[in-house]
Amino acid sequence: MSDTWKEKLYEPAGELVQVDNVNYVGHEPVIEGEELITIDGVDLDYHGKTGPIKALENITFNIYPREFICVLGPSGCGKSTLLKILAGFINPTAGSVKLDGEEIVGTDWHRGVVFQHPPLYEWFSVRTNVAFGPKMRGLPKEEYEPLVEEYIDKVKLTEFADKKIYELSGGMKQRVSIARALINNPEILLMDEPFGALDALTRESVQDLTRQIWWDTGKTIFFITHDVEEALLLASRIIVLSKHPGRVIEDIQVNFSRQIIEDGATDLKFSPEFYKYREMLLRLINSQE
Ligand SMILES: Nc1ncnc2c1ncn2[C@@H]1O[C@H](COP(=O)(O)OP(=O)(O)OP(=O)(O)O)[C@@H](O)[C@H]1O
Ligand SMILES: [Mg+2]
Known part of the structure; x- marks a missing residue:
């Protein structure tokens, strides 16, 4: 571009x-x-x-x-x-x-939404949560898997990719939520108000x-x-x-x-x-x- x-x-x-x-x-x-x-x-x-x-x-x-x-x-x-x-x-x-x-008319993958309290799957890993959208849309695994890694990297969560959502801080959860929206392009x-519930320092970094x-x-x-x-x-x-x-x-x-x-x-x-x-x-x- x-x-x-x-x-x-x-x-x-x-x-x-x-x-x-x-x-x-x-x-x-x-x-x-x-x-x-x-x-x-x-x-x-x-x-x-x-x-x-x-x-x-x-x-x-x-x-x-x-x-x-x-x-x-x-x-x-x-x-x-x-x-x-x-x-x-x-x-x-x-x-x-x-x-x-x-x-x-109606919701669509083309409009990604990020809320103040992200509705994530708490018991699944960061990777599974980010992969959710493309998987549900039926994209082949070999196509979306590299994207999942790319977007996890974009939000700087690579070393936490295997962590479950409930193990993350509020700022990290918001970053997962952003990656999950972005992966659908x-x-x-x-x-x-995505950062409204975060403390000042975390808010500045996100x-x-x-x-x-x-x-x-x-x-x-x-x-x-x-x-x-x-x-x-x-x-x-x-x-x-x-x-x-x-x-x-x-x-x-x-x-x-x-x-x-x-x-x-x-x-x-x-x-x-x-x-x-x-x-x-x-x-x-x-x-x-
Ligand atoms: N489902 C609903 N049924 C009836 N009234 C509603 C509904 N949702 C919102 N409202 C009313 O519509 C108005 C606008 O609400 P909205 O949630 O869009 O405001 P907001 O600017 O996002 O507020 P905030 O800054 O507190 O989040 C408010 O008066 C609210 O009470
Ligand atoms: Mg509001």
Whole structure:
């Protein structure tokens, strides 16, 4: 794969355009006409006991290949709901969601999901868990076995490949979960607060690993978090949802993750630029509560 996407993804942001009080900056198509996912006028109503509960309202944006999108927003604003729609677990009440021009209906191997508490097979080994997807899809053993080793290596678990899941730490389990999703070569990786339950040090190391895997593989990632710093350290683009019912209130391109990868900028967190974005996003989210 050519690496030009890395340049294109971070082309200097275009003019700041305000539409309905949302700042749209430079999220031009990474490659013109190459939308991976189009989300158009999506509403989602849940059936509450006393009537419908609107969780999402008129969500419209496109996802381009190889973007690392982080979604921020106050608790209950509909982040997980949006991810569930992209995964195909639930259908929008109104509007449409298309992948490669086709309406998303039901779950599919092409959309890998990583949750906060990964549903792994606790009594099986790392290797068996990672092999699960390709095995179930009926791939021949000689085809998937090398892939299993490759992805276990990608998440740096080679020396733990024979360990059972219950013998692993939380961070290791998340790495298994990432390998298990990636081995299916999904068109998009959907991650719902995957590192929310980890301690700070472990979280930092899986963030570094995820950023590097994204950069090396060019996978498109849709990542939910309520941690502004996490979003700034990982994303190529950040989308902020309003409080319940969720609407898009900010959509910006950021390039801290690129700087970390290309310049090894480990102390970026302490830069005035980082501080400025952090404050801006925090203020925006807090103003919603
Ligand atoms: N199955 C359901 N039935 C009814 N209401 C639901 C259901 N799932 C979610 N909701 C409601 O929809 C809204 C959005 O929920 P969602 O889980 O998407 O929020 P979230 O942004 O992921 O929150 P958090 O940050 O706490 O994870 C909330 O008001 C929630 O109570
Ligand atoms: Mg959630």
